Amino acid sequence: MSLPRRYLLRTFGLTAIGTQLLPLAKPLKRIAQNNLFSKSAIAPPRLKVGDTVALINPAAFNYAKEVQQFFKVLDNLGLKVKIGEHFYDRYGYLAGKDADRAADVNAAFADDSVQAIFTGMGGWGCARILPLLDYNTIRNNPKIIMGFSDITALLLAINSQTNIVTFHGPLGVSSWSPFTIDYVKKVLFEGGSVTLQNSKTMPVETIRRGTARGKLIGGNLSVISTMLGSAYLPEWENSILFVEEVSEEVYRIDRMLTQLKLAGILDKISGFVFGQCTKCEAEKPQESLTLAQVLTDHIRPLNIPAWYGSMVGHIRDKFTLPIGLKVEIDANSGTIKLLEPAVK
Template identity: 60%
Template structure:
């Protein structure tokens, strides 16, 4: 009996691997699945695949990530093109996409971690094998430029993805606690700002709201508008974060989301943090607070600024595609279901 089971597993692995090699892939929409596909939970001893789908890394970065994941009891498998370079990209589009597809096809890999962000993920979206990803759902986690992978995979396959630390992030106790509770334990947690962390919080509109959680880096999200790689925003809780963008740029990107009809569909809004977003050279400027209030307050939905999301040391792990309830008065995000199975 065991030999029959092993043979079936072998055939499944071969079939998935064959699918993964069919590049380029046509972006087959499985549009806006009503039921999210939840990936299996992580366990101590599991193997995690490392990918680098955006900007280049150094060999020392890999050693750092291996050490971090080993501290969580995880083994590491390196993507074939992890150290490739092609100008400002971590290898050719085809090769970077191939690493993503190969990790989903590999039965020994239980989760996928992006080493870093940068730029390049939008370029590989048409080359990802979404039917394969749907057939072999796995945890995939990252932030910044990885936003496009997280949103596209969820939109095209229905698989829940995770906006959280990349491999080279600061995996401090706060960050690791959410990773363990959500990805290992399968808890439906309530996310709260760390005490005494000095996070500036501003309530834009008070109240509570429920909806599917989705979002990521604002500039990456804005660059995807008009494509088929974004999810259905109806009754969603939109979270965004940013780094190094002045208020007028935030204004421009939020205006783009507004003109695209995205802001009018959401039921709640969170701007995590805007790191290093002050006006340069004392030029006249609206404040970030003014920009957020002008765009978000007229929507009449619960909203606030100030959560540990994105380019900060303390990070939530946010499941994209899972139902949550937010409380703008308390600045909390309460998961209404587990994000894994």
């Protein structure tokens, strides 16, 4: 679980990935992105026992002591680890300079010995490195890349620029509970037909009943709202939008959803899923709308299937969601069904 971004999240992290910073990579023009979306999403190769994963820190710095528990998780999954060259760097609240953090991302995709890329920490910083990524190399070397919170910016940018499926799932500093690990295995290792459904202890609340199909897009709400107007967001038409938040009062959720509405995004989506809003209680509840009221105000008028309470976000037990993949949601039962394999 992460602390509020404005106080930074604490996190951790894997033998050096030697690299040389590649030239500044410009984002694809919008017309090129439109051509990408006319094609099927690119599913990266699945994980197998014995594979090597790179562990990088593209956002906030981590504490070295926290990495040890994650090494045990990876070992139990039968995975080897390769630590990014700048994983332990620190530059203020960031895990090193922008160029160095970007270099670790580029190096991990270019390294033939690496089969997947995990991220140690969220916090803040991914948006700063988006113009420094080598999207041509990334496109030519499809790999699993996973994380959440601030990593949302990296996941959405890579998907928008390359059409590669990226994965909204646990960070290195996450709890990696049995529930979380089970969905990591189902989605990243097995790659079959998966239906994501809350545990019995986590009920969902339907905003508007029904089912819908579309390309799954989403992540941290505040990160998405700060990316509006950039070239690093996927197309929204007929998509399923999922969002989550942490340590944001209800009025801020209202403000960010209003921003998505004014940008025309909410009018384009075919379905909506709100995950968990952790530590989002109003400072003065008697003077605040509830989260349910805000979601009802913004989402119900869209007349699309929608619910909130999905196991997505800064919580112990979480799903692994493939960004850019075709899915079907059922707002009656609160399920997300993958309509194609997320990995090949």
